[in-house]
Amino acid sequence: MTVLPRHSNACERARMRKTVYLLSAASLCGCVAAAPPPDAGGQRVDPMPMSLALEEIITTGVRQHLKNPLGARFGAMLAGERTLNGRQEIVVCGSVDDKDAANGTGGDKPFIARIYPDAGNSFDLVAMGDERPDSGILVGDACRMAGLSIESKKS
Numbered sequence: 532m533t534v535l536p537r538h539s540n541a542c543e544r545a546r547m548r549k550t551v552y553l554l555s556a557a558s559l560c561g562c563v564a565a566a567p568p569p570d571a572g573g574q575r576v577d578p579m580p581m582s583l584a585l586e587e588i589i590t591t592g593v594r595q596h597l598k599n600p601l602g603a604r605f606g607a608m609l610a611g612e613r614t615l616n617g618r619q620e621i622v623v624c625g626s627v628d629d630k631d632a633a634n635g636t637g638g639d640k641p642f643i644a645r646i647y648p649d650a651g652n653s654f655d656l657v658a659m660g661d662e663r664p665d666s667g668i669l670v671g672d673a674c675r676m677a678g679l680s681i682e683s684k685k686s
Contacts (some may be wrong), residue, residue, distance in 0.1 A: 576611025
């Protein structure tokens with residue numbers, strides 16, 4: 532049996548930061564070889580109202596990625612739409628608290644997701660913050676770049 536060495540917390544944070552940046556860039560920029568337009572590279576979205584149907588798609592999709600989906604409490608959510616490469620997508624930023632009452636773990640986590648109306652409202656969770664303090668900052672930065680700034684609760 533081979534035992535792999537544990538990476539330091541700094542290495543894990545750096546790897547998480549790099550992963551979130553790459554995911555954010557890939558999801559928000561699209562795969563376009565052309566020169567970016569002057570409006571922040573197509574990253575920004577046109578704000579849209581949050582309908583009950585859209586909220587249901589989001590909460591159902593996010594709950595699939597939580598340790599305590601039934602106890603989840605959703606905070607503020609903002610949505611916006613855009614078209615990238617001829618495909619309509621809705622970008623959603625929000626926060627969720629999935630604290631487990633039995634052991635007190637979880638807490639407020641920011642998230643960013645995409646919904647594709649032309650594909651049966653398929654849901655794609657792009658990134659979610661976790662216990663590391665910088666992960667929430669990275670998700671928040673991606674949301675701000677899209678024009679959907681969500682302020683998370685301070686504990």
